[in-house]
Amino acid sequence: MSDHQYTPKSKFGKWFNDRLPLLTLANHLTDYPTPKNLNYWWTFGGILTFCLITQIVTGLVLAMHYIAHADMAFDSVEHIMRDVNYGWLIRYIHANGASMFFLAVYIHIFRSLFYGSYKAPREIIWIIGIIIYLLMMAAAFMGYVLPWGQMSFWGATVITNLFSAIPLVGEGIVTWLWGGYSVDNPTLTRFFTLHYLIPFLILGLVVLHIWALHVPGNNNPVGIDIQKPSKDTVPFHPYIVIKDGFALLMFIIVFAFFVFYTPNILGHADNYIEANPLVTPAHIVPEWYLLPFYAILRSVPDKLLGVIAMLSAIFILAALPWLDTSKIRSAVFRPLYRQFYWILVADVLILGYVGAMPAEGLYLLIARVATAYYFLHFLVVLPILGFKEKTLPIPLSITEPILGGSPNLAAAKNKESLDIK
């Protein structure tokens, strides 16, 4: 973003930077011009980076004590909890860390939905984000299998069986995924390997995500482009660093609350029972962060169509930049979209709730209505809204609304021209 050429002050710095421009990169990251009206919803990118690093570090330590074998995995996790020094702490951070990671990513995604951050020219950032989200779900799912409890085993059975819905080759694919005729030791060892690999893939994609972000720069709450960098932006350091740091501290307080006071509230008691291939727990539920998609899966009475609906619910997000036809980014200036946005939030929360309930009676009916609405929102409401909605006048610059700019556009324009002088 910054156009000025950077030259390190020290002689060694200059010598090094000529050979590998790391200092130029560091300078770009500190000086990176950031819209000065960013609110706290913009702090979740930094929080998510923290979550990823936390998962990698705690996961690395857990892997030093964990044994990926069907006969020993369950016991080795109990060994971590009881015998390993601070093993309980590290495992609880890792297990709750997954939930915190998803909490943050959902806020991050809904931030983008509200402020239209996925729109041109930021489509690639958005799509990379969706891929990261998919990988997060894969990593979380496989990680949940590793303790080899009842929920681990049956969760793995149900999710891998989703592939059996594919016509002709489905059964073959499932056998291939399992490495046998049921979820067993070969399945566990390969899940462990992939669970170890995926976070590093995510790390690579995060670099691309930030790189793609630094090309057009951040979106912002009013959703308009930066007019004059000198007036509309502040350097990333120290302004955004301090703000992100404060938000991170608040987030860590919530995180610590779960780890130290209710470390098991987000898990299932059934997972403290060792895996038993002969008994399915009476009520199988995935982790809370997968519940909306689980509700969509169950709301369709046909197996193949149910799987297609569930996957479409995720992949439809990748098409969002083209489904939303409105040129205005921020919901602040889209009075109708704002209402549909909150209906969608409620819809997803309802799906999450019914996903945790038994698939029968009224719950099933609610799940079906909510599933239909979910797709309606993206496939019908958003494309039409862009043409029909009467949007509010957008400000001339980021600075204007902050300085109490007049709603009278002419006056504001006048003021802007005065400022330029």
Added chain:
Amino acid sequence: MSEKKTDRRDFLFTATYAVGAVGVAATIWPMIDQMNPDASVKALASTEVDVSSVNPGKTITVLWRGKPVFIRRRTQDEIAEAKSVSLQDLKHPEKDEDRAKNPEWLVMLGVCTHLGCVPLDQKGDYNGWFCPCHGSHYDISGRIRKGPAPTNMEIPKYEFVNANTIKIG
């Protein structure tokens, strides 16, 4: 546009790409196939079960290839019920005779054909099995009657070695 002549070099390029592609595919295949069931898994292909202690109206569950197999000794009422169902009422039409060669014994994989959970015995709307995961109801012949499962529960290959022993697989 001038007509491009195919020369010796084009031929060499195409031939090199083709050989390269075959080489890459031949290298990738072992990487993929190693994930398929290995020899030790395949070796556990059959299991013999003593069923002499199973009374009518009872089901036992045995493990075969890591999967549960239900062996139910059905009562006369249950056999009559299973035979009385009209094929038109079935989502996956199969006669009871074809599923249980010896009508007294129903031997089937205790795996829901929806997403692989183990259905519960003597539960559900059809007095057969009920899958707690996503609500599939099976009748006393293990046929899907209601819910998301697409097909009846699978009948494995099995035979009576003698009056009291069933060999599965």
